[in-house]
Amino acid sequence: MQKERPIEFKVDHHNGIPLHLQVEQLLRTLIEKPEYKEGKLLPKEVELAKMLGISRNTVRQATNKLENEKLLVRKKGVGTRVVKQTLSTKLSNWASFSEEMHSKGVEFVNYQINVSWTEADQEVAAALQIEEGREVLRMERLRGLDKGPFVNFISFFHPRIGLTGKEDFSRHLYEILERDYATIPSVSKEQINAIPATRKLAELLDVKTGSPLLFRRRLVCDPGDRPIEYNLGYYRADSFTYEIDIKR
Amino acid sequence: MQKERPIEFKVDHHNGIPLHLQVEQLLRTLIEKPEYKEGKLLPKEVELAKMLGISRNTVRQATNKLENEKLLVRKKGVGTRVVKQTLSTKLSNWASFSEEMHSKGVEFVNYQINVSWTEADQEVAAALQIEEGREVLRMERLRGLDKGPFVNFISFFHPRIGLTGKEDFSRHLYEILERDYATIPSVSKEQINAIPATRKLAELLDVKTGSPLLFRRRLVCDPGDRPIEYNLGYYRADSFTYEIDIKR
DNA sequence: CGGTTAAATATGTAGGAACATTGGGATATA
């Protein structure tokens, strides 16, 4: 458990970091607090400005940005409140496997977890935007329901994250990243394809060699578009359908 | 060809619409122009402000928003330029098959087109939200590149649209819908799966029976969420990968 | 007591000004 420490409402006028960025960061920390996550009103603009010894404009620069990110909602005459993060808004379009399953009320099981450090091959290096041959953490997980595994995941994590390989990977992956490594998955670039099962995959997923698998390759990035995880997923097509709601 | 009309650089100070919104709209129109789409520099802030008779702050309010939408990129000491729209950013999330192919500079071919009226079975009726047994227009198209077909589409159209079956379906489908039937495809719910090729599909797509196909089922709706088209697509997995960029 | 009105409160809009920082081009120097 983290030590609960009150947030210091102050900024440094002389460290060269733009004030509005400092305020932005301050607010980001603030709205992480459970009391705010439930839609609490933020301190009013003028108050914040006075507290921090800056102008209201600067406060608004920060809140503007956060409003654009849809973290805040402002209402004239009322105030600025934190957007209630429902599950569906949070992962508006995509979800991690755990969450996907969990939200459907399905209990999933990790059948195998293998974590190791390997050298990034050309494909992984290109995806994570690192040099070929650099050491990266590789995790392979065989997952599914109690009636048997139906997906095999292989993940490669960007060294920047700082994962050691000793983490408890039976926990939700993105929970680990967000909570312990302050890394927020935000964007996912995906490629989906159908492939015949290799002998190894067929064995793992208990299907016949050559039977169709859904192959889902995705790159998960943080809000700054920096790669976090390169993930390869092999799904038994008879037990998994990929669903998307796309709005343009 | 459209009549090329110069954009009027002015705002109305007395119509109640916030100036920054007017500027935003103005810039949106401006950056639609081909010369800007290629990354041209926008008029400088002070100039714009002077031209429009408003303050630089107000101009920045507008450009800030557009920058957040990633339509503009600002660079200190240089200026503000329009983001070059790459293919993937443009059809940010999805595109019709024609657009997909066309935008990649690939010429596609219709190998077969079969149009007929059939009774909606349970699946089609449920998707289009009509009564089972109602007559719907069914279109089956085998498409691909000059080296051979690689996808078989089966579409069912909602009777509301008013398609007769006599249309020239060698044209772009969504062009027909938008132009002649004032029907704008807007939302697409998709399901993706991998299936083994049936004998019929194997024959059409020139693959072995049982080899993996990417099966993409989608429901295209209008902006009011009313179903337009229920579409089943069977892709040769060796020549097609489904790509998505998902932002949350 | 209920409904109307007015005041207090919060954000929204708009303007002005000053100085900082960055990038690029012009100029001067070796």
Place this chain on the structure above:
DNA sequence: TATATCCCAATGTTCCTACATATTTAACCG
């Protein structure tokens, strides 16, 4: 000619002020 330097131009940051507009609250009156 090549390189270093300086200056200018453009956006970035930050402050100030004033008034507009939407919401809620409180006061008021029939």
